[in-house]
Amino acid sequence: MNVIDKRNFLASSRSRSYRRRAKSSIRNIAIHHSATATGSAEAFARYHVNELGWPGIGYHYVVDKQGMVSICHDLEVVSYHVGNSNGYAVGICMVGDFRNEALGYQQRESTLELTRNLMRELNIPVENVWGHIEFPGYSWKPCPSINMEFFRNQLREDGATSIGSGLTTPSSLYISGERQRTILTMGDQGDDVKALQERLMELGFQPGPIDGIYGPLTVDAVSRFQRVVSILVDGIVGPQTRAALKDFSPLSEQPEQGSPTDEPDDREELYNGETRRILLYIRPMMRGTDVQMVQEKVGAIVDGIYGPDTEEKVRVFQRKEGLTIDGIVGPQTWRALDRVQKTSAVSYQRLLSLQTPYLRGEDVRRVQRALRIPADGLYGPVTERAVRKFQQREGIVVDGIMGPRTWSRLFNE
Ligand SMILES: [Zn+2]
Structure with a gap:
């Protein structure tokens, strides 16, 4: 093993x-x-x-x-x-x-x-x-x-x-032993070096062969990374570089090929929710089921991303409730939201598109029923075609993808 x-x-x-x-x-x-x-x-x-x-x-x-x-x-x-x-x-x-x-x-x-x-x-x-x-x-x-x-x-x-x-x-x-080396540097070898190389590769800093050997190419990749995140450039992985490697997210977030459809359900958050985060409009934008929950209640587009639209709707909500109007969901606003029922019957959960393997789920089925095609819950070519046709009829961008706009057109009228 x-x-x-x-x-x-x-x-x-x-x-x-x-x-x-x-x-x-x-x-x-x-x-x-x-x-x-x-x-x-x-x-x-x-x-x-x-x-x-x-x-x-x-x-x-x-x-x-x-x-x-x-x-x-x-x-x-x-x-x-x-x-x-x-x-x-x-x-x-x-x-x-x-x-x-x-x-x-x-x-x-x-x-x-x-x-x-x-x-x-x-x-x-x-x-x-x-x-x-x-x-x-x-x-x-x-x-x-x-x-x-x-x-x-x-x-x-x-x-x-x-x-x-x-x-x-x-x-x-x-399983849990194997203390991790705190510093990795030129000449080191091992699985931790390999993991480092894979992470560098993932972030787009090509480290050469993924061979578990900390050679000149790895030093170079680490240095380039350090330069990008504005920390001391020495080609050595110490605590600071390690933390930066962990936190760094590449700017482009393309859809995941490996997105598991062992889709953990929404309830995970309910079961595990301890303290609730403070939600606000920042960059990169905050995402999550808690954002969705807020969007459902304030009547924003429900895409799970805390953007300008959500912030605006939160302000409107705060004004109506007589709260401080700051567009930020803190403890006070959370408590007020708890007293409110969802406004929209249909919630937009995720971006649906033609992928391999096909996306599946209750949301797909709901779309299919609305489009009056067989509701097998699989987002395959038939569904995609039906979505395209619908988009064409509605005069919106024809891409075969169920995004926020297509969702609201399909359900809110
Ligand atoms: Zn599972």
Whole structure:
């Protein structure tokens, strides 16, 4: 099993962080698939943070098709992946869509090994290794779309982990040990260097071959990065550079290829919402389900992005409620919003477009019903064509994409 520690390199929110727990409170291991043909810890993290507004990636581990395991969070982190059960579950996501492809040998073996290590480290019996679908409230979700009985039998067979036998003292090396080097510099080698190179690559600072060796090309890429973010340019990764690497987001946010449609539902936020953020119009604009919630209540276009329109509608709301008019949703405005019902019956949730695999969901079905085409809940070519026709009729931009404008045309009249 090959492991890369990406804990310090994945996209994460600047303003929010996941709550933490004691390891002893962990009772379940949750197995997911990404429901996408391709993907990576990096792509899922960007999707969860930038699109869904979460504090960080939802999963603790991502296992790719070659069986490479990416560590994404400490086990103590309570991330979002199984709603109500997040507090006591660890999430492993296998890249792939096992509704229509088979789980390959390498990936299965790595996932089994990782799961066994976790069972030992956390003292979890095989009966508590569940597929996402087996968690309370998720019987409707085809995740991970593998036979979990079979998977558990494989866990039982091999490795023969009878809990508490004391025969195996696992090194927690893979899971939580392996102290990270605080400084990386020319000549260093290892998986942490590799993770650094992947992060540089992801951010568009080509570091040369991703080989885990901190050579001149890596030094060069680090230096270019440091220059761009205006910190000391020395080609060495210390705490400051590390933090900057973590926070840096490239200017162009193109739609994610690896966006998981193991789409964690909106309720994740409800279950986990601790303190609510203060929302305001800044750049880059704030996004998230909390923004959506505000938009629904003040009658703004519901796209989950706190832009000028939302700010204006919040001002109007504040005036009506006799609050300080500043366009900022702070504690006082939040409390006032709590007293208000949603204004629009239909909420625009996400941008719908033709993608591979097709986007699916209740929102797609709603669009299809409104367009009077078969409502199979899949945004395929038929749906796209129908959307184009509708856009043409309405005299708006014909792109086959359900964005905010098309949504409001389709539903608000
Ligand atoms: Zn899942």
